[in-house]
Amino acid sequence: MILILSAQTLLGPKSLVARNVPRQVLSRGRMPIPRGTVRTALFWRVIFEISFLRYVAALLPFLLAMLIWPEAAFGLAQAPLPMFLCVYLVETRVLAIPSKARRQALIDADEAARARDLLQLRARKILAQIAAGRQMQDGVLYLVVEQSAMARVAPLTILSVQPETRPSFLNLDAQERATLKALFDEALSERLLQRVNLAENRFIRSVAFEARGVSAHARLAALATEAQR
Numbered sequence: 001m002i003l004i005l006s007a008q009t010l011l012g013p014k015s016l017v018a019r020n021v022p023r024q025v026l027s028r029g030r031m032p033i034p035r036g037t038v039r040t041a042l043f044w045r046v047i048f049e050i051s052f053l054r055y056v057a058a059l060l061p062f063l064l065a066m067l068i069w070p071e072a073a074f075g076l077a078q079a080p081l082p083m084f085l086c087v088y089l090v091e092t093r094v095l096a097i098p099s100k101a102r103r104q105a106l107i108d109a110d111e112a113a114r115a116r117d118l119l120q121l122r123a124r125k126i127l128a129q130i131a132a133g134r135q136m137q138d139g140v141l142y143l144v145v146e147q148s149a150m151a152r153v154a155p156l157t158i159l160s161v162q163p164e165t166r167p168s169f170l171n172l173d174a175q176e177r178a179t180l181k182a183l184f185d186e187a188l189s190e191r192l193l194q195r196v197n198l199a200e201n202r203f204i205r206s207v208a209f210e211a212r213g214v215s216a217h218a219r220l221a222a223l224a225t226e227a228q229r
Helices: 041-048 051-058 060-068 070-077 080-094 100-104 109-133 174-181 190-200 216-228
Strands: 002-004 140-147 157-163 204-210
Touching (some): 002 041, 002 174, 041 051, 051 080, 060 080, 100 190, 109 140, 109 174, 157 174
Antiparallel strands (some): 140 157
């Protein structure tokens, strides 16, 4: 599931502050919440990323036991170790792959290298299109691809474009967001990147592109596209 960080895609986009780039979003204590209704799968996948809510879900059996057997409520409340153990097992055994050897066995080195190369190639192409469309003459853009570290649920991929000259998150229009989504397809899927990230224990990747590297042909093509809108 892909979440693109932009003013039009988030609730409360002003909460996104980048003091330096590339900036990580997950595990920073403030999750970006996507616009839309609670009926969307992306909304609930992002909510599932909030650790406190996962801990509450893991402790539901204890809460239900207290409701069903009120006389045991005091005893359960006085025994935090089983609760802690339950949360620990869910986080480290159910949602994650704790063994380094098992993570590295998810993908062979050659396939991982091809995936990384394809990510770099496509990211630079996308950044070139964005820089050309904005008629940027200089400066550096970063395409930041961040994934959740949870292995046994649907991958959550957060995409953003972050300029170096003014640390922030670029406000992307609909065409730019569509271009960004083209990063993934059957050859480079979210699942494939997730396997690479799990094997290498690296969940944020950034690709830099200098705007001065945009060709004159790409700039003319961007102007022609803009004129047709």
